[in-house]
Amino acid sequence: MNNFTFYNPVKILFGKGQISAISKEIPAGAHVMVTYGGGSIKQNGVYDQVMEALKGFQVSEFGGIEPNPHYETLMKAVALAKEKKVDFFLAVGGGSVIDGTKFIVAAMAYEGEDPWDIMAKREPVTRAAPFGAVLTLPATGSEMNSGAVINRVSIKEKLSFGSPHTFPKFSVLDPETTFTLPVRQISNGVADAFSHVLEQYLTYPVNAPLQDRFAEAILLTLKEEGPKAVQNPQDYDTMANFMWAATMALNGVIRVGVPTDWATHYIAHELTALHGIDHARTLGIVFPALLRYKSETKKEKLLQYGERIWNVTSGTEDERLEATIQATIAFFESLDIKTRLSDYEVGEDTIHTIISRFEQRGVKDLGERADIQIQDVKEILLLSL
Amino acid sequence: MNNFTFYNPVKILFGKGQISAISKEIPAGAHVMVTYGGGSIKQNGVYDQVMEALKGFQVSEFGGIEPNPHYETLMKAVALAKEKKVDFFLAVGGGSVIDGTKFIVAAMAYEGEDPWDIMAKREPVTRAAPFGAVLTLPATGSEMNSGAVINRVSIKEKLSFGSPHTFPKFSVLDPETTFTLPVRQISNGVADAFSHVLEQYLTYPVNAPLQDRFAEAILLTLKEEGPKAVQNPQDYDTMANFMWAATMALNGVIRVGVPTDWATHYIAHELTALHGIDHARTLGIVFPALLRYKSETKKEKLLQYGERIWNVTSGTEDERLEATIQATIAFFESLDIKTRLSDYEVGEDTIHTIISRFEQRGVKDLGERADIQIQDVKEILLLSL
Structure with missing residues (x-):
């Protein structure tokens, strides 16, 4: 086992009715800005529950945070919050709203010229405004970690940052908030969480x-509960199990002391930035190709994954590796997530665009062995055509 | 799944050489009191590493904290720390030293008359002095939770408390600190951690x-690594895996949203208080008897445990239940932990003593269904004779 540091101070309030508990978690007298997305929370009752819970606080609102949250939009929230002297933020939504709010709270306290430098120049976040979250879409794990991915539309760049100062103070996970999710968002969430585990495991x-068995525990839970969630998103226990699995997938517990490989996310982000393909779907495209391309160096863990998750136990080593990758593809496809670039009408020209962007950015040494170079990225993307 | 709150802000510094990192975790200018036990840390080099890391801080020491830490001893530490105006504590040792230090930090800030009331009258701990830990004995999980068990020798009472204010700020888990542990303490540690998981799972x-699979992940790891640790306590990876499993066994992750049954610990504490039997060994006595006595109400989880941990898959339900309990007994015995009262020359008179103490204390409603009454405790103990 490798040396590690683990720290996760997020307080989780899990279960039905827990939104009402947030008032005890927010400092008395705070001016709270509620941040949210496209407004679905106004249809499904979550907005009303939040406002009821915030009675007695001064409240401002900032809606309209997009999927793959836009830097340009978030900077408007920062300006408004500064004008109104907001001192606590409450993100109500999925990973994009929570990620966006992490950027807002970091930008609120940022002393440099342009908060974009937090991502672009990796300027350290040394303090941030406090915030909590009410999760409505299990997927990204953002509700229990300190990382965020922000999209700057004007230059088609999607970059990430993280800091010990951008953990939510608390997150409410009420499975009932997910009951009205579109099927597409549920299947995306399952695929996203599943990919998060694979990137820390394979x-x-x-x-x-x-750590291996914890990762496998989450994979098995998503394998069982994911398809049920897609079929019956109003089954409380199913959604509760899916929600908790997605949170545990990226709260740091399974990555301690082991190598990780975020190449899939890094490459896949480009497809969202360039073509607006749902984040989870881009993972479904890149992951199988990357596993096939790197099956030799990932062999031992791939075989273990095949055996423990997909019961792949017979055949030669090569046959088992292929059967394991096929099982992974079949799982994505069973969630109605297509796994080839051609399914999204994306062709070789996009691969060239990505490669030249990576060249400009000086990308190198991706993967757990730092052995995925730009030429390898090209090969992986060609495999996914 | 039941509703739950989860919060665990302990920063874990895991791996060889991590003791040197503590200086960055302690506030500059702090007066640090190092608390420890019988002095083994002075033989195995841990004391020297700690003192080296604390260069630049004002340092006091308080040694001699016993296994099952004594209230009487700890109150001496509180008096000394107040006299010296200590403002940070560093527990260096196993669960007893860390538990004892939790009591010390709570007592430092306690405003009532007698800090014993924190346990005896369940007086709430509303603040505490800050502390960190350097763990030298994987077992109790105290390094990553907020609970403690304190022994008042003069009245033979062993009681527990816990508070969000008594989490360590950080804990160092360096497997190399365990290399000189006596075999008896390693086997005790494995049995203690294994029992912690069972109490949150069965x-x-x-x-x-x-949650089930996480619990099973820890059980399987302890089943595999525990005997290896006893055989070869200087194998770094083995001790690292054992250490991390013992920490995860009682840091709250596996208990979220599920019922728990602490009856075994509660009953077993009496055997330590009355006869000084090692804590882990008292669990080995009580647990099999409790499982047998409650096998009907614990049936579903017992059968799952038998199948997933001990490969008990054939026979009638009753046969599988019995085989599962036998496998558990065999595991304890394989660690050289005897599982009957008679092995420790304890007889029926002790059972009567325990029952009358429980009657005085008004003990009732133990177990996950609150259906273990004093008469049931008697039956369980009779089964363990």
Whole structure:
């Protein structure tokens, strides 16, 4: 096992009715800005529950945060919050709203010239305004970590940042808030969470059996509960299990002491930035191709994954590797997530665009062995055509 | 799944050499009191590493904290720390030292008359002095939770408390600190951690598959790594896996949203208080008897545990239940932990003593269904003779 530091101070309030508990978690007298997305929370009753819980606080609102939240939009929230002297934020929504709010709270306290530099120049976030979250879409894990991905539309750049100062103070996970989600968002959420686990698991063994089994526990839960969630999104227990699995997938517990490989997310972000393809769907495109391209260096963990998750136990090593990748593809496809670039009418020209962007950015050394270079990215994308 | 709140802000610094990192975690200018036990840390080099890391801080020491830490001893530490105006504590040792230090930090800030009331009258701990820990004995999980068990020798009472204010600020888990542990303490640690998981797992199902699999992940890891740790306590990876499993066993992750049953610990504490039997060994006595006595109400989880941990898959339900309990007993015995009162020359008179103490204390409603009454405790103890 490798050395590690683990720290996650997010307080989780899980279960039906927990939105009402937020008033005890927000400092008395705070001016709270509620941030949200396209307004679905006004249809499904979540907005009303939040406003009821915030009675007694001064409240401002900022809606309209997009999927893959836009830097340009978020900067408007920062200006408004500064004008109104907001001192606590409450993100109500999915990963995009929570990610966007992490950027807002970091930008609120940023002393440099342009908060975009937090991502572009990796300027450290040394403080941030406090915030909490009410999660309405299980998927990204943002509700229990400190990372965020922000999209600058004007230059088609999608970049990430994170800081110990951008953990939510609390997150409410009420499965009932997910009951009205469109099927597409549920299947995206399952695929996103599943991919998060694979990226922390499908590397090489370092004798860390507990981390392996925790990762497998989440994969098995998503394998079982994911399809049920798509079929019956109003079953409380199913949505509760899916919601908790998605949170545990990216709260840091399974990555401690083991190598990770975020190449899939890094490459896939480009497809969202360039073509607006749903984040989870871009993972479904890139992951199988990356696993096939790197199956030799990921062999030991791939075989273990195949055996423990997909019961792939017979055949030669090569046959088992292929069967395992096929099972992974079949899982994505069973969620109605297509796994080839051609399914989205994206062709080789996009691959060239991505490669030249990576060249400009000086991308190198991706993957758990730092052995995925730009030429490898090209090969991986060609495999996914 | 049941509603739950989860909060665990302990920062974990895991791996060899991490003791040197503590200086960055302690406020500059703090007067640090190092608390420890019988002095083994002075033989194995841990004391020297800690003192080296604390260079630049004002340092006091308080050694001699016993296994099952004594209230009487801890109150001496409180008096000394107040006299010296200590403002940060560093517990260096196993669960007893860390538990004892939790009591010390709570007592430092306690405004009532007698800090014993924190346990005896469940007086709430509303603040506490800050502390960190350097763990040298994987077992109790105290390094990553807020609970403690304190022993008042003069009245033979062993009681517990916990508060959000008594989490360590950080804990160092360096597997190398365990290399010189006596075999008896390692086997005790494995049995203690294994029991912690069982108490959060062997109840009744509430459709929480992820929590079940996390618990099973720890059990399987302890089943595999525990005997190896006893055999070869200087194997770094083995001790690292054992150490991390023991921490995860009681940091709150596996208990979220599921019923728990702490009856075994509650009953077993009496055997330590009355006879000084090692804590882990008292669990080995009580647990099999409790499982047998409650096998009907714990049936579903017992059968799942038998199948997933001990591969008990054939026979009638009763046969599988018995085989599962036998496998659990065999595991304790394989660690050289005897599982009957008679093995410790404890007889029926002790059972009568425990029952009358429980009657005085008004004990009732133990277990996940609150259906273990004093008469049931008697039956359980009779089964363990």
